[in-house]
Amino acid sequence: MYTVYLADDEQLIREGLAETIPWDSLGMRLVGTAEDGRQALRGMREHKPDIVLTDIRMPYLDGLDLIGKIREVHPSCRVVIITGHGEFTYAQSAIQLGVSDFILKPIDVTSLCRTLGKLTRELDRERHQQNEVEEMRVQLQRADEFRLQHQLRRYMMGRTPRQQFLEQMPEQLLRARAVVLVLLQIDNFDNLTAAMDEETIFSMTQKLEQSIVKAGENTSMLSIEETSGRYLLLFTGTWKEELSFEVRSYVRRLRLVEPDMEFTTAMSPVYDHIDHCQEAYEFVRRGCEYAFQLGSNRDVQPEEVKSGGMNPLPDIPNVGRVIRSISTFNKKTIREDFELLAEDIRQTGHNSYLYTHMLVSVVYGEIVKLLVDINCPIETILDDPLKDYRKILTRTTLDDMLQELYRFVARICDFLDKNINANQSVAERAKTFIEAHYADSGLTLDQVAGEMGISPNYFSALFKQSTGSSFINYLTNVRISHAKELLKSGNYKTYEVAMRCGYENSTYFSTIFKRRTGVSPSEYRDE
Numbered sequence: 001m002y003t004v005y006l007a008d009d010e011q012l013i014r015e016g017l018a019e020t021i022p023w024d025s026l027g028m029r030l031v032g033t034a035e036d037g038r039q040a041l042r043g044m045r046e047h048k049p050d051i052v053l054t055d056i057r058m059p060y061l062d063g064l065d066l067i068g069k070i071r072e073v074h075p076s077c078r079v080v081i082i083t084g085h086g087e088f089t090y091a092q093s094a095i096q097l098g099v100s101d102f103i104l105k106p107i108d109v110t111s112l113c114r115t116l117g118k119l120t121r122e123l124d125r126e127r128h129q130q131n132e133v134e135e136m137r138v139q140l141q142r143a144d145e146f147r148l149q150h151q152l153r154r155y156m157m158g159r160t161p162r163q164q165f166l167e168q169m170p171e172q173l174l175r176a177r178a179v180v181l182v183l184l185q186i187d188n189f190d191n192l193t194a195a196m197d198e199e200t201i202f203s204m205t206q207k208l209e210q211s212i213v214k215a216g217e218n219t220s221m222l223s224i225e226e227t228s229g230r231y232l233l234l235f236t237g238t239w240k241e242e243l244s245f246e247v248r249s250y251v252r253r254l255r256l257v258e259p260d261m262e263f264t265t266a267m268s269p270v271y272d273h274i275d276h277c278q279e280a281y282e283f284v285r286r287g288c289e290y291a292f293q294l295g296s297n298r299d300v301q302p303e304e305v306k307s308g309g310m311n312p313l314p315d316i317p318n319v320g321r322v323i324r325s326i327s328t329f330n331k332k333t334i335r336e337d338f339e340l341l342a343e344d345i346r347q348t349g350h351n352s353y354l355y356t357h358m359l360v361s362v363v364y365g366e367i368v369k370l371l372v373d374i375n376c377p378i379e380t381i382l383d384d385p386l387k388d389y390r391k392i393l394t395r396t397t398l399d400d401m402l403q404e405l406y407r408f409v410a411r412i413c414d415f416l417d418k419n420i421n422a423n424q425s426v427a428e429r430a431k432t433f434i435e436a437h438y439a440d441s442g443l444t445l446d447q448v449a450g451e452m453g454i455s456p457n458y459f460s461a462l463f464k465q466s467t468g469s470s471f472i473n474y475l476t477n478v479r480i481s482h483a484k485e486l487l488k489s490g491n492y493k494t495y496e497v498a499m500r501c502g503y504e505n506s507t508y509f510s511t512i513f514k515r516r517t518g519v520s521p522s523e524y525r526d527e
Helices: 012-018 037-047 064-075 085-097 109-156 160-170 171-175 187-193 197-214 241-255 272-293 302-309 317-326 331-348 355-374 385-393 398-437 443-451 456-465 471-487 495-501 507-519 522-527
Strands: 002-008 028-034 051-055 079-084 100-103 176-187 222-224 231-235 263-267
Touching: 002 012, 002 037, 002 109, 002 495, 012 028, 012 109, 028 037, 037 051, 037 064, 037 222, 051 064, 051 109, 064 079, 079 109, 079 471, 085 495, 100 109, 109 160, 109 231, 109 272, 160 272, 176 187, 176 241, 176 272, 187 197, 197 222, 197 231, 197 241, 231 241, 231 272, 241 263, 272 302, 317 331, 317 355, 331 398, 355 385, 355 398, 385 398, 398 443, 398 471, 443 456, 443 471, 456 471, 471 495, 471 507, 471 522, 495 507, 495 522, 507 522
Parallel strands: 002 028, 002 051, 051 079, 079 100
Antiparallel strands: 176 231, 176 263, 222 231
């Protein structure tokens, strides 16, 4: 809705126009009136209207002087002159000030409405053009940010040579003399999102991403999204001590902004140049691994990782062998290696409870990570894995503790051995069912699990273990694949494609499609 300000020294004209013009129907709102030029100038500075209707002759400040002042404070404002017949020649000079139109007294309301309607259409076109320019500017900015994030990630992961990386970096990052990296991970992200649809996951992560940005409003921080609920936060500054304090304060602010979200952070030391971000990345990854021993919802500081998390494996030869044998899930081999491990512990003299406690923690952590790697989180096998873990630690002798640890591993081996064939069968039947019902917008994990005759949580684990993909991710891939075929056929409009692929909301479909393919449905159709 556009705003209008009216200035005329005749009360009858002011009140008459205020009452007779159908402002709402024209998409306008009258925000004020004035009886002289000075009062009008004050009102316009306050309201900054889109359109001004002004008499050409008024006390204190006439219409032409008022228009000149308006152009100084609000150059885009449209001005319509109200003038008498005898003033028409005088009013021609107003053209140089960019007056949009002239209305002769006595005022014809119909003509004035036509003029206002024309101005509305002009303003609509102008705003549309401005919106397009702003949207293009935002898209270019996002493209630049995405490119920078991509370049940083590639270098951190060792995929870009140092010199090429430095050539890609903007000047402000190259000038930074203090650099800190923070790895933030949403605790138990896979389990937390297993039963969520993609829209709910998107909403949850968007909220966190907005909080990440909000908490860092007064810092020089770049957020880089990783997979499975992980974010890399790169902080830069001038002074090391100052930046270290700033980053710790940032994490505290983020926890205040998101009090209900459980997440773990690992902070790197302060480095003196951006080319150390590869080293910082390796450090925070080790920090998050070390955080497993501490528990969830923790903030791991650099000094903790340096003192306790840099070398988590005890210096006993057979620890590494035990971990490798566990990865085979062969109970006989594992038992033999556990016995060798007990002998090594005794021979080194490190058979204290605290030492063995640490060793068990390391092995337990490796088991959890191994199960995640094969897409079978431990929670899908054991009802309460932490309860089993605590049970191991309650044993009071070395042999008992290792024996309980072996029983724990053996249960996992039995589960995987029993279910490996069933997993494939369930997954294949589920994929067939999804292919036949993907167009049903109400298709859910619970529904497919019911068709398979197993519980939703168990089905979710089996499906992911067999396919390497979550249910919602697989369903979305199927829908997007069919959407591509329909778009390329050229026979359907975007909303029709959305409906045929299980999306009732075409806007949400377009968002998901662009997120998966990098282009909008219409752009994909025209490629």
